[in-house]
Amino acid sequence: MLLVGIVGIFLNSIILIILIQNRWLWTASNYLIGNLALVDLVTLVFCPWFMLVRDFYQNYVLRQFGCRFEGFLQASLLLASVGAVMLVSYDRLAAAALTSEARVTKKVAPKLIIASWLVPFALSLPWIIHREFVERPWLDHLEMYCAEDRDFLDIYWHFILLLLVWIPLGVMVLTYGAIIWRLEISTRTLSSRGGGQAIRKMRGNAVRITACVLLVAVFCRIPYTVMIYWRNNLSMEINSVDGGFAAIWFSASFLMYVNCAINPLIYGFTNTRFRKAMDRTPGIACFKFGSWCYTCSLMNKKKESVPEKDVDKIFMIETSPESKKRISSMIKNILHINRDTIELSMPKLDEVTTKPTKITPLKVDES
Structure with missing residues (x-):
């Protein structure tokens, strides 16, 4: 746990x-990623110590x-970490598959971030109300434990499980599936016109990121589901909790914190702008x-290089025959009124020229 805590705190910082x-x-978008890093940082600073103290001592010493x-x-x-992950997933879906009106703006992002903190704190209030510290004296031992109101919390545990595991997994499957579906449609449309190389590459990256996100989420959250169902099916008898349950309890809690340590690698270090900074x-x-990430990306590009005949090119006329132009076009070009456009003049049919035209291919920025 110390290794996971140090690495996670370092990467989120x-x-x-x-x-x-x-x-x-x-x-x-980066506000939402920063919010996820902040939640994971606070989680790794405070929460593992509660779990370790409960594991170190036979009695409940936190009173x-x-x-x-x-x-x-x-x-x-x-729950705040789950909310932050779902906000990032929706933002990526809006950027890739929805209209510009559906995207999260800089004015709306702080409101969503505040809500992602307040709602989990409100949903967690039953843990304060329905738990109580109990001391039971024996002849030679003072037993201390934290008792729960099982009539309420047994049902509430399943509600928390729905929020911690199943809803975020469902949201991630839907959002990243929609992104891949949208990229697939764009790839087919452009491929029919002889292009789509850049979209095809984006689709491959999206598939890899989606597989990584879903595998990490399943690996880190499913054991928590097993632990909850095992706990609620235990009989109300003495010594019904054996060593197997203690192992799954520690593993499930440990993997939830491992997820907080991996999130900055998935959502931060795969971000091109963060790598540049x-x-x-x-x-x-x-x-x-940034240099390490850039080196890894170059190695991947060499492995995934495609034949030259499939690479889309853009051509620009470097020198062209002189011809008659309108006065307004000449004035615009002289004054540089519109610098983003390059006007190409074509000779009239009756004009004969023997001056060759040089065509220079421009490199496509694959980033």
Whole structure:
């Protein structure tokens, strides 16, 4: 747990430092990624200690405050992390498959972030109300444990499980599936016209990222589902909790925190803009994360290089025969009124020229 905590805190701190020190990264999408990094950072700073203390001691040594506050804090931060992941997933869906009106704007992003914090804290209040610290004296031992109101919390555990596991998995499947479907349609449309190489590459990247996101989510969250169902099916008898349940309890809790440590790699280090800012940000440039990511991307490009005949090219007329132009077009070109457009003049049919036309291919920016 110490290794996961240190690595996760370090990686999430890098994302936040990059976002704070580079104003050109202050976009709505990056706000949502920064919110996810902040939630995971706070989760890894506070929550693992509660789990370790419960595992170290036979009795519940956190007493009344820990009994009521532990479950509330853990549930709140884990739900906030789920909300942040779903916001990032929706933002990517809106950018890839929806209209511009459906995208999250800079004005709306802070409101969504605040809501993603307040709603989980409100949903976690039952952990404060329906848990109580109990001391039971024996002849030679004082037993201490945290008791739950099983009539209420047994049902509420399934509700929390729905929010922590099944809803985020469903949202990620739908959003990334829609992105891949949209890219597939665009690829087929452009391929019929002899193009679509860039869209095909984007589709391949989207498939890889989707597979990574879903595999990590399933691997880190499904054991928590197993633990909850196992717990609720235990009989109300002495010594019904054996060593197997203790192992699955620790593994499920551990993997939930592993997910918080992996999130910055999935959502931050795969972001092109964050990679560009890594080697320019003071305090982080010494780690050369951007250079490592760039080297890995170059290796992937060499492996996935396509034949020259399939590469889409754009051609520009470098020198062309002189011809008669309208006065207004000449004035615009002289004054550079419209610099983004290049007007190409074609000779009239009755004009004969022997001057060759040089055609120079322009490199396509694949980034």
